[in-house]
Amino acid sequence: MKKHYKFILAGFIMLFHVSLWGQSMIDLRLNELLITNTQDYQDDFGMHSSWFEIFNTGYGTVDIGGCYLSNDPADLKKYTIPRGDILTKIKPRQHLLFWADSKPHRGSFHVNFTLENSEVLILTSSDGSTILDMVRLPSELEPNRSFGRLVDGEGSYGPGSDNTGWAVLSRTSPSTNNHSLDGKSRSEMMKETDPFGWIMAAMAMSVVFLSLVLLYLVFKGTGNIALRWSQKKADAYHKAQAVPLAETSGETFAAIAAALHLYANENEVHDVESTILTIEQVRRNYSPWNSKIQSLRRSPDMKKK
Amino acid sequence: MDQIINNLQQFWEYTGFANVTYQHILMICIGIVFITMAIVKEWEPLLLIPIGFGMIIGNIPLFPGLSVGIYEEGSVLNILYHGVQKGWYPPLIFLGIGAMTDFSSLISNPKLLLIGAAAQFGIFAAYSTSLLLGFEPSAAGAIGIIGGADGPTAIFLSSRLAPDLMGAIAVSAYSYMALVPVIQPPIMRLLTTKKERLIKMKPPRAVSKMEKIIFPIVGLLLTAFIVPSGLPLLGMLFFGNLLKESGVTRRLAETARGPIIDIVTILIGLTVGCSTQADKFLQLDSVLIFGLGAMSFVVATAAGVLFVKLLNLLLKPGNKINPLIGNAGVSAVPDSARVSEVTGLTYDRTNHLLMHAMGPNVAGVIGSAVAAGILLGFLS
Numbered sequence: 001m002k003k004h005y006k007f008i009l010a011g012f013i014m015l016f017h018v019s020l021w022g023q024s025m026i027d028l029r030l031n032e033l034l035i036t037n038t039q040d041y042q043d044d045f046g047m048h049s050s051w052f053e054i055f056n057t058g059y060g061t062v063d064i065g066g067c068y069l070s071n072d073p074a075d076l077k078k079y080t081i082p083r084g085d086i087l088t089k090i091k092p093r094q095h096l097l098f099w100a101d102s103k104p105h106r107g108s109f110h111v112n113f114t115l116e117n118s119e120v121l122i123l124t125s126s127d128g129s130t131i132l133d134m135v136r137l138p139s140e141l142e143p144n145r146s147f148g149r150l151v152d153g154e155g156s157y158g159p160g161s162d163n164t165g166w167a168v169l170s171r172t173s174p175s176t177n178n179h180s181l182d183g184k185s186r187s188e189m190m191k192e193t194d195p196f197g198w199i200m201a202a203m204a205m206s207v208v209f210l211s212l213v214l215l216y217l218v219f220k221g222t223g224n225i226a227l228r229w230s231q232k233k234a235d236a237y238h239k240a241q242a243v244p245l246a247e248t249s250g251e252t253f254a255a256i257a258a259a260l261h262l263y264a265n266e267n268e269v270h271d272v273e274s275t276i277l278t279i280e281q282v283r284r285n286y287s288p289w290n291s292k293i294q295s296l297r298r299s300p301d302m303k304k305k
Numbered sequence: 306m307d308q309i310i311n312n313l314q315q316f317w318e319y320t321g322f323a324n325v326t327y328q329h330i331l332m333i334c335i336g337i338v339f340i341t342m343a344i345v346k347e348w349e350p351l352l353l354i355p356i357g358f359g360m361i362i363g364n365i366p367l368f369p370g371l372s373v374g375i376y377e378e379g380s381v382l383n384i385l386y387h388g389v390q391k392g393w394y395p396p397l398i399f400l401g402i403g404a405m406t407d408f409s410s411l412i413s414n415p416k417l418l419l420i421g422a423a424a425q426f427g428i429f430a431a432y433s434t435s436l437l438l439g440f441e442p443s444a445a446g447a448i449g450i451i452g453g454a455d456g457p458t459a460i461f462l463s464s465r466l467a468p469d470l471m472g473a474i475a476v477s478a479y480s481y482m483a484l485v486p487v488i489q490p491p492i493m494r495l496l497t498t499k500k501e502r503l504i505k506m507k508p509p510r511a512v513s514k515m516e517k518i519i520f521p522i523v524g525l526l527l528t529a530f531i532v533p534s535g536l537p538l539l540g541m542l543f544f545g546n547l548l549k550e551s552g553v554t555r556r557l558a559e560t561a562r563g564p565i566i567d568i569v570t571i572l573i574g575l576t577v578g579c580s581t582q583a584d585k586f587l588q589l590d591s592v593l594i595f596g597l598g599a600m601s602f603v604v605a606t607a608a609g610v611l612f613v614k615l616l617n618l619l620l621k622p623g624n625k626i627n628p629l630i631g632n633a634g635v636s637a638v639p640d641s642a643r644v645s646e647v648t649g650l651t652y653d654r655t656n657h658l659l660m661h662a663m664g665p666n667v668a669g670v671i672g673s674a675v676a677a678g679i680l681l682g683f684l685s
Contacts, residue, residue, distance in 0.1 A: 187443040187466075187684045197436045197445065201429035204679040205422075211531045211675050212422040212668060218523055219415040219516075226513050253511045 025067065025125050027058030029157050030133045031095060032148030032169065032178055035115045040144045041174045043110070049101035050115035051174055054123065056090040057153035063089045066126035069098065069111050071118035077128050079104065079111040093152075097175045131159035135166065146172040151179045324366035328583035336360030336578065342483065349483035349640070352456065352574055356479055359578015375579040386576045389471065392464045394573040395457030396541040401566025402457075402638065402670065403521070403545025404558045410664040412516050413509035416616070417626075417661070421668025423612030424634025425676045427452030427605025431597045432680075438593060443467055446680040448594055451478045452601025453673030454485070454635035458538060460577065462677045465685055472580035473591040477598035479577070482637040488599070489606050489632045489644045496610045497628045501617075502652045504627040506661050514552065521546040528675055534685075535678025542674065602635065609634035609665065626661075633662040636669030 033052035034040055042048055056062050065088040070078035081088055085108045090096050097109065104112040115121065115137060122134040138147050148169045149155050155165015169178055194200050317323050339357030343350035362382075367374050375382040388394040411417055432449035440448060447467035450459050451474060459478040463471040481488065521543035528539050548558040580586075610631035617625050629649050633641045645662035 185443075187441055190442045190684060191436075194442075195436065197429065197433035197442070200442075200683065201426075201433055204429055204676060204683075205426060207531065207679050208425050208672050208675050209419070209422045211528050212418040212672060214527050214531075215524060215671075216415045216418045218527065219412055219418075219520070222516055222519055222523075223412065223415065226516050227510070230513065251508050 024058045024060050024062050025064070025132055027056055027060075027062060028064060028067075028090075028123060028132050029055045029057055029149070029153045030121060030123055030135050031055035031152055032146050032173065033115060033121060033135070033137070034144070034146040034172055034174075035137060035141050036143035038143050040146075040172055043099050043101070043106075045106060047099075047101065049099045051097055051099050052115065052121060053148070053174060054090065054096045054098070055149075055153050056092060056094055056096075059092045061089050061091050064096065065089075067132070068122075068124040068126075068128060070122045070124065071100075071113045071115065071120060073120060073122065076122060076124040076131070078113060082108045095152075095175045133157045134159060134161050136161075136163055138168070141168065144172070145169070146174075148173070148178045152177050319368045319371075321366040324368060326366070326583065328587045329364045329366050332364040332581060332583045332586065333361050335581075336364070339480075339578075348486070349479070351570060352479050353483055355571055355574025356476065356578040359575040360476075360581050361578075362575070363579030363582045375576065375582065376585070382576065382579055385572055386580065388569075388572060389460055389475075389576050389580070390464055390468065392461045392537070394569050395461035396537040397565060397569045398457040398573065399538050399541040399674075400545040400561050401563075401569070403542040403547075404549045404561035405566070406546060406549075406638070406667050406670075407663070408520050408546065408667055409512040409517065410509050410660050411667055412512045412520055414661070414664055417630075417664030418668040418671075419616065420609055420612055420626075420631055420634040420665035421636070421670075421672040422634075424605045424609035424631075424636075424665070424669055425453060425672045426608035427601040427603075427635065428673070428676050428680075430604040431601035434600060435593075435597055438597075440593075441467075443684045444470055446684045447471075447474055448597050449601060450474075450673070450677055450680065451481065451594075451598040452605045452635070453669070453676060454478070454482055454602065454605065454637040454641070455670060455673045456482060457573070458636075458673050458677045460573065461538060462680060465681055469585075470590060470594060472577065472582075472586050473594045474598075475577040476581055476586075477595050479574075480595075481598050481602045482640065485602075485635075485637045485640045486644055486647075488602050489641060490648050492603060492606045493610055493629055493632050493644075493648055496607060496614070499652070501614070501628050502649065503656065504625050505653075505656055506627055506630075506658070507624065509660060514550070517550040518547070521550065524671070528671060532675050532678030532682065534681040535674045538674040538677065539671070542670065605635045606632045627656070627658055630658055630662040630665055633664075633666040634669045634672070636666065636673045638666050638670060639663065641669075642666040 031053045033050070035050050037048040037050055040048065041051060043051075054064065064081050065083035065085060067081050068077045068079060069081065070076050072078055088096070088108060099106075099110045100113060100115045100118075101110055102112055102114050103110050118137055120134055120136055123132045124130065125132050135147075141147055146169050147166060149165050150167055150169075151165070156162050190200065336357045336359070339353045339360065342348050343353035343357065363375055369377075371377070372380045373382070374380060375386050377383055428449040428451075430449075431452045432445045435445035435448045436442065444467040447459075447463035447470055450462045453459065456475065456479045460471065460475050463474040467474070524546075525539060525543040529536050532539075545558070545561050548554045548561055610628050612634075613626050613628040613631040617628070620626065627645075627649065630642075630645045633645050635641050642659055642662035642665075646657060646659035649656050649658040
């Protein structure tokens with residue numbers, strides 16, 4: 001009976017982990033925040049309030065509905081992000097902005113606390129206890145300046161986060177990247193660095209060769225081991241006469257196998273012609289789907305008078 | 306009366322006759338040529354018949370907005386085409402290829418792997434030439450992969466790097482794969498001497514079951530760790546092979562190499578054919594792609610043959626490789642290996658090269674998947 005409990009418990013733990021990991025909540029990061037807002041970004045009500053941003057570092061959509069936000073380490077569940085709101089789904093490598101205006105009745109993205117006079121901002125998983133990310137707010141931050149990760153999603157994170165990778169940013173960037181790339185695709189960069197494709201050709205051919213040379217070396221090695229092993233067995237069997245397996249082709253073994261097959265089935269069905277070998281399948285594979293009983297349409301029964 | 310005439314006029318505007326252009330007729334004719342080649346010459350009928358018929362379907366002149374055409378969102382053909390666009394048909398084909406491929410010849414003589422690597426040179430020759438002709442690097446990479454002679458890989462890569470050119474690239478790759486028996490033999494003859502063509506290779510040794518089981522696992526680990534972007538293709542190829550070689554998943558292996566590959570081949574062939582809609586397909590770029598495709602096949606074949614000749618300089622007399630198997634490094638499985646066999650037999654009726662040629666042939670599949678992974682990694 002105890003065994004059953006163990007299995008049930010293990011099942012629950014697995015289920016819990018699957019739900020947590022399946023949602024990829026571990027990919028979520030607090031990314032940028034602004035404490036005193038007098039002239040910066042406005043909310044839908046035209047108000048200037050503190051804001052913060054959550055970034056999905058993963059390559060799958062994450063629904064943060066059911067997660068918690070707080071500015072109090074003693075109360076991780078201070079604000080519950082509502083479930084069932086389609087807007088709480090963060091697309092891959094995208095951001096979601098929250099207003100810290102202590103006016104939760106204004107919508108899912110208005111939390112019930114402010115960042116002013118707060119020391120910390122915490123994002124907690126839907127289990128209510130796993131801290132996904134936290135950031136210690138800077139004690140002195142000029143109004144309308146934001147504090148954020150220099151590169152989106154990069155730097156320390158989790159319950160022990162020490163704000164590594166965070167700094168006062170040169171410009172605020174609510175709902176957009178803190179660090180923007182120069183916009184050139186890899187293809188464009190390749191065109192600039194390698195206009196004729198020769199570097200690419202040399203590099204790629206080297207990698208192809210390297211992969212296949214590695215395979216060659218591995219299978220040369222495993223082949224030698226396999227041969228030595230088989231040779232050992234063969235030598236033990238033929239103590240008097242040595243049979244070099246490395247020089248014996250697969251065709252020889254196939255011919256011996258065919259001869260043995262013919263000998264063992266001397267009286268079985270095979271062609272009379274000496275040059276043609278016929279291998280027939282004797283046993284038919286049974287499948288219930290072949291059965292007439294399983295047919296969708298059955299032939300009508302003819303009643304005999 | 307006016308109403309009836311108006312209705313008839315509208316009906317006429319809906320018909321193909323009212324919307325037909327000479328480009329449609331040309332593409333339909335090409336489709337018929339493909340079907341004829343497949344039936345009369347038996348060149349790759351499993352591919353050319355679906356592609357050829359797809360070309361006819363895709364070039365029936367349509368009144369725009371009927372939600373029937375392959376490029377119209379939500380149409381049946383468009384939904385089927387998703388497998389090509391999103392690149393999930395090619396890995397399924399690779400699953401089937403893995404489940405039907407016997408890697409024994411490669412395992413017994415692993416140096417044949419290097420021929421498969423050398424033949425990938427065609428890809429990068431076409432890549433460089435495409436850049437010279439003014440194609441963007443991502444488009445050049447997609448065009449270059451035609452030289453890998455691997456339809457599913459070409460579709461997979463072009464769907465990621467140059468979706469607009471996918472129709473032309475896929476049709477070009479499959480056409481040249483069908484024409485392998487025509488393209489390769491003259492190059493093979495040109496680059497080899499009579500003495501070289503008569504080289505008899507040592508028969509492959511017997512390969513144990515354990516070696517066959519280790520191959521897909523180690524093969525996947527080594528290649529995918531080097532080129533993770535090739536994982537969809539390499540993963541499915543080696544997974545299919547493990548299903549075959551493990552000996553305990555016969556039903557799964559049979560499904561992978563039977564019904565799954567058949568269904569996906571039908572869908573991929575038909576939808577690729579349909580994607581050659583005249584207005585999207587008949588452009589100067591398509592003509593250039595066909596030219597570059599031919600060039601890459603020629604270079605790949607030549608590189609394979611020349612590499613064997615080079616390798617022979619380093620090998621002992623008893624271990625020489627017949628350069629006629631060099632062409633099999635392009636991964637048109639098993640046609641290029643069959644070309645080696647047929648060409649070899651014309652010079653010596655007792656010299657069977659098929660089993661030896663299968664080694665570089667399957668190495669070519671691995672090599673082209675690795676090359677595709679590299680191109681994807683650098684250019685996407």
